[in-house]
Amino acid sequence: MKRVIALLITVLLLAGMFTGCARSSADQETGGTADYTIGIVTPTLSTSEDEFRAAQNMAEKYPGVVKHITLPENFSTEIETGLSQISSLADDPKMKAIIVVSGQAGLLPALQKVEEVRPDIITMTAPIWDDPALMSQYVDVNLDTDWVRRGETIATKAHEMGAQTIIHYSFPTHLAKEVISQRKDAMQRTCEELGMKWVEVVTPDPQTGDGTAPMLQFLREDLPRQIDKYGADTNVFGTNCPMYDVIIDEAFKQKFMVAEQCCPTPLQAYPTVLGLEISEEDAWNFDKVNNMISEKAAAAGMTGRLGGWPMPATVFLPQYAVELAMKMIEDPGFDYKDVKQLNQFALDVFGYEVSFDNFKAKADGPAFENYFVMIMDTILY
Amino acid sequence: MRNFNIKPPQIIISLFLITLVFLAYALEMNLVILFNESLVKLVMNGVLVLSLIPMLNVGAGMNFGLPVGIIGGLLGMCLAVNFRMTGLYGFFAALLFSLVICAVLGWIYGLILNRVKGREEIAGTFIGFSFIPLMNFFWTLAPFQNREMLYPIGGQGLRPRISLENYFNNILNNLYVIRLGDIEIPLGLIGFFALIALFLYWYFKTKIGRATIAVGENEAFSKLSGINIAQTRLLAIMISTIIAGWGICVYAQSYGFIQLYDEPLSMAFPAISAILIGGSTGKKAFIFEAVLGTYLLQSMYLFTVPIANAILIPELTEILRSFITYGIILYALLVRERRRNMV
Amino acid sequence: MKTILEISNLKKSYKGIVALNNINLSINAGEIHGIVGANGAGKTTLMNILFGNPIIHETGGYQGEIIYQGKTISFKNCKEAIDNGIGMVHQEFALIPDMTVGENIKLGREKTFAFTDRLFGRQFSFIDRKHNDESARQTLKQLGISLDPGIKIFDLSINLRQFVEIAREIDRNNLKLLILDEPTAVLNKNDALKFIEILRGMSKRDIGILFISHRLEEVQNICDRVSVLRDGKLVAQYERGEFSINTLARDMIGHIVTKAAAAKRKIPPRPIISFKHFAVEMPGEEIKDLDLSVYEGEIIGLTSLSGHGKLALGYGMMGIYPIRGEVCYADIKLLKMDAKENILQGIYVLPDDRQDLGILADQSVENNIIFTGNQIKNMFRKKSLLPFSGFIDHSQSRKHVDKMIQDFDIKCTSLNQKVKELSGGNQQKVCIARALTVDPRLLFVAEPTRGVDISAKEKILHMLLEINRSRNTTIVIASSELEELKRICDRIAVMVEGRIFKILSPDASDEDFGLALSGEGGVEHEKF
């Protein structure tokens, strides 16, 4: 029996070796129009639809060039698989750029590995949440929304909308992340400068405990309590995307404000909460979705109390990253370290006003020259 | 008749809770609102805790395979939402669908557990773990038509969270609410809970119910007395599964969302620790213990977070909570086995 | 000859029940000392004390003194006993089935590579397998067996396992005292002879041997001295040649003044149930080939030494253990043993293991008494609007239970008291009351008076007689209490090795019973 097993392994291995090789050579002939590929890694559909669909969209736009794969569903506990998923992209000899998109930490080792094995591949994050200093050191291009500055802008915007209080919801493992913790500090500072009340609440931790359910359940109970205490002119901010299903839902009931979500997007929470039925052809029509939200907001008397970005940052960044990677590969003269060029590129390709900036780990620290953070113009519903 | 002797976990949790109430009072929190919420939380989680009772009493141990029943309930609700059934009608349709689905799932689950007698707990854990990804396949591929349930962009596969706003959100919570001053008593919700508790009470009074308890207490005796052990166990496991399915329906209507994909996984541990806090030994459980335990545990959850936010290091609360949950389950395992060894 | 073991004034009781009383015993080096006694005579307790079984220590130790090789000893666990050179061959083999013969023989004394021994200490030194196997092979050879030490135990026959177990003890260099618990029980005649030869050889090496057996013939053949235990007391001690099989048998059973509780009667031989080549695979208590007809209306006793199958009959009837053979009940062949079906047919079984199988300890007296009747025969059901609800009609059931409590004098505070709070005797009465509730035609009872005090004992025996006389219920009592059987039975069947050895009248002499229990005195079934 043992011998049979051994034989089986050998035969299968040999067979695989040959067929495997044959397959890759066949691929070469039928490749795409371009003679390179770009790999993009996103979370799974059920974890985060935006990034997944954005990447899928790019894969459809550039068939044969963009290759889209996903991270494990149960990400935090199965990092190992995530790592091998990323490095599997470097297995393709034509691979020229790898883009990793995930609101998670711990993927950096894979990119390091890629840099080590295939230094010719451009590595890009859009974004991952590892330590910024390390990311800047090991990854070619890092893109992200401007966490720290958003601490200021959100507070300012909430103030403009008329908020008296800002409530900040987060939980231990999130607060343990540098940028989130800095954003909170910035928000608190701005808030106090503008004379608003600052309330900080810690929710049950979805990453270490029993998943998101207890956290959301807590929000359900806590939001009415807080609004009861501080009044409806309160802006609520949560650091974790799933929170917004409850936050937006409660916002419609309690009439408080949400100036911006943690990942500002019309596609997060709104469709679920408002029961939007988005037809297939409208799937990428953000203006239409925004209008639908505005209508519902008006119907609920919430006009001007909800805000966001016109296009989801989580859709924009992955797509921008893909375009940027293609530009960098096709046009070696393009200076990706120049912020102005990046802004211009965004305007050229997407038609949105975007302002990129170099990220600084500390307010007075040095800027990282390959770590760019962006902010979009906001809209109000 | 039955003496509920007080055990260490109950004392610890009760003392903890009393301290919390005092703290809440000292911090000028609105105790009435907290009380109102504690009632809702009791029922919201209580049905799931009740669902553990038949399995415990038939000797199949703590149901770490709770996700099996929960998935049945989720499926039932998804069907109801898919056919756009709303209001009470929608909710009861969901209950009906889950009843059928859970009966089938429970039957299969019971057959498996009968095979692994004596190891139900560990087997249940992994049956739950492996059933989840299997169902994830289903959620992603199932041909549901209601676009409110589907991914907003892609149009195929169910969303991780489906809002019940337009269907039967809070349908029980808002049914026959009686207001006594500031105190709100949701009669409909509590009534539903009471009905299920009553059903269990009735079940254990019937002939088959008495046989169930006998099998759990002394399987060999029951066998000598001509009881069909396998069938009795199967029935108890099916009832457990069905009530678990209904439990998630009650939970979801109160919560406002149907939560799919990996969410059911995290429901088993809090439910189990609730019944243990109530004083169950993990070998046998009374309805009273389930209700008491759920109330203690959920009120503790309710109180800790706002209080700790006010006075303690915020992180501490969440960690302490998981510490208590697992600590109590471990305690129950130790005590139960020691008792068995002593007999 | 040197004395290696000196026991003086040894006393041991479990929860007030005396198991050993004032035992004085000495064993010399090179002596084969036989110990005989019926069940419950205290043999096992004596062995447990000598071998340091933790159960002795856990139940409060013992009184008296044991001097072993000149030192007073009191072992807390088996390891201490083994380290001190005491060996034991267990009746139900202490062998690890998943390990090889060699590993089993050498377990705990493996030869290891010397340098790892020095390097990592005893526990962590590497085993020299080849050397061990070779040494085990040699030891087996001493026993006259050539067996590959690489074979796993569960591939061996029972006979060979016994020899492996003995080889393990012989293999020990420090062995001074060997305790043998029914070592020849599983051996066939030839192997038993071979085995006895080995023992003789060992005794020549100055090893003291404590030989516990019920094969009186063997005891007579090989023992230098024999001690007879009865009811925890040492009743007789003989030197070789001083005794016969008959004297031993008489001493084992003792002289009992039998009160003839039941008048002698003639039961017409009309079988209510008959067994043909009936076998029950109950581990440790196997029935191998039972041929027996039970007559309608009689009380028949079933007795044997423990392990010979008397307890298995009831369990077999309820389908707890697999059975083979043919059973004819009330002229109908029972094809498969289904507890529910059998109860409906009028067969009921009260098990010997009351705590584990006989009661629902956490439930009330009432629930215990009515449980089976209610579950199987639908008795005491409330005739309510909902026919399927199956509630209990408590007015009906209470009446019944109250009557039972009165009739049988069950001492409880109320019918709601939990059964676990009752004494053993009253628990047994509850069990019998439950059986009565079902009103069986044929009742199997096992060890009805075990662990029960004297007054309850009398009551229970009366209950059984009463049931038999007034309801004409046929009763099969499996018991090791010969005296009690003699008082109430019409016939007593003695089982040996899973077969009916002899059916005796309750009037038969103690000697006859002693011989029959030991499997001596001819194989012919004596009819009377």
Place this chain on the structure above:
Amino acid sequence: MRINQQVYRFLNSEHLVPAVFIILSFFAWQFSGLSGTFVLNQVITRFIRDGILVLSLIIPVVAGMGLNFAITVGAMAVQTALLIVIGYQVEGIPGIVLVIIMGVFLSALLGYLIGRILNRVKGKEMITTIIIGFLFNSIYQLIFLVGFGTLIDVPNKDIILTRGIGVRNTVDLGMYRDTIDKLWLLKVGGIELPLFMILVVLIFAGFVFYILRTRLGQEVKAIGSNTETSEVLGIDTRMIRIKVMILSTVLAAFGQLAYLQNIGMFDVYTAHLNTGIISCAALLAGGASIKSAKIRHALIGIFLFHTLFIVSPQAGQNLFNNAALGEYFRSFVAYGTIALALIFNVKHENK
């Protein structure tokens, strides 16, 4: 009847699971479109990364205690040691030595504790180890998320969050990365063989092999086969079970150290969470059962299980044209393997 028996025997044979894994992996690999070299390289990496963790499961199985899901506790022990050493900025070789010493000490202590607990829950060891893992996880969090920076002062501010309390999510192990992994690196075609690390894993395998063939090992086997009989034979079963847990936990600590240094990045709060389940599944995939495990099961299991793990996401994507499905398939394989092993083993045990 005879055919039935043969089928039954086949279903219960230790070759069934590996055979299924081989076939599944092979087809998944074909659909994944990954090159053999890549898969092999990845599997070799997994082998040196997870090997010791899987090996740490063998001794408890042999002792009849089932799968030890509490190896996460060993992992946490070494992570604690690592954080302390980094926190107090002990660098270079002394740092590594200190990590090992502290890790071994801590894990031995915790192993002793687990052993004591498991002695009280004979027959329910597996579910208990799962709960123990969760419980220790919350204690671990308590120490590093709350304790560090408040009760415990840490000189190395780089690993502490800017607010001064709690350790960061990720700690870089750059100084340990690519040191021993690259030792004796042999390249055969595109395949990289880090001979030194392979040797290290094999040494640990040898260690387990050695332990099982010492006097202690014989006693472990004996109590695994039959506890009561072993007691009668003079074996102190409770002590042996405690020793088994100590050994397993210490081995797990070494395993986690190998894992972390290979990844080179240390996710403080999540790195240990899945070690138990993945390792157990790998062991079972190699043909072990919860009653019997051999070193070859561990070594074969890592290869088979991780091959499927590596190729199945891509295969799922290519096959169903849906990236999520491969992912679900993968996690189903992990948990399903254990569930099936539990279900089928019980029949086997009651033979």
